[in-house]
Amino acid sequence: MAVPILSRAFITLGCFVLASSAIYMFNDVIDADKDKLHPNKKYRPVASGRLGKKLALTVALILAAGAIFASSAISVAMVFVLLSYLLLMLVYAFFLREIILLDVFCISAGFIIRVVAGAVAIGVPMSPWLYVCMGFGSLYIALSKRMGELMSDNGNGHDGRKLLEFYTQELLSSMLTIVLSATLIAYCLYTFIADNLPSNNSMMLTIPFVVYGMLRYLYLVRIEGKGERPEIIIVKDIPILLCVGMWFFVSATVLYLYR
16 A cells, blocks of 8 residues: 655654664764763763663664664665665764764765655655755765864863864864855755756745855854754754745745746
8 A cells, every 4th residue: 555645754754763863872872981071971861871771772773673664664765775874874883983074974975865765755856956955065064063073172082082183173164165165056056957946046036045044054163162063053043943944935935836
């Protein structure tokens, strides 16, 4: 029996919530000893001792198995996409996160896989430009996170990660400038030449919101030092929330009127 598109979308969302939770819990077990030395991460359940390592690993395995099982209700392709995500994150946890540049590229690839999963779930081909925008955008957030970690560490070794010894604020600042420019250029091109957008180029009306949002994010990272926790920025910064809301409204209006 075919699963309705809306149900497929929600199931996919649930699958990746479970998979991401499993990976986060697994990482907490691996990083428990290092997290105990961090001023903020030491309060995490495993690092603080409120959750035992064996129990955390058991829960992580159950969550991952549940995600794989649920993805099978959509399609075999979705199972492979989810397994690819889990495998990538495990390789990241054990190896890639300690290799400069590959660590942030791996994080970016994880976001791209999520976009692929969305396309598979609803059965609609995505514009290649959307993958490019997502890749650069997620790379921008990953680099911002490294910048935030470096700024909060201040050379005191709180984070306990050797990787930060290879990054400098000057290097990350240059990388952020390059990736920010690439992201904005890619998005502008997407609004003009993507095949699945209105031919009158009206999607260009959303460009100011993307520019503002990314510059606002850069301000929060470089000036206010909030880059270490991007999830907090995205859900608590009022200007960014308003910007995202306006972007959705204008995008939906344009697509409704002209597509």
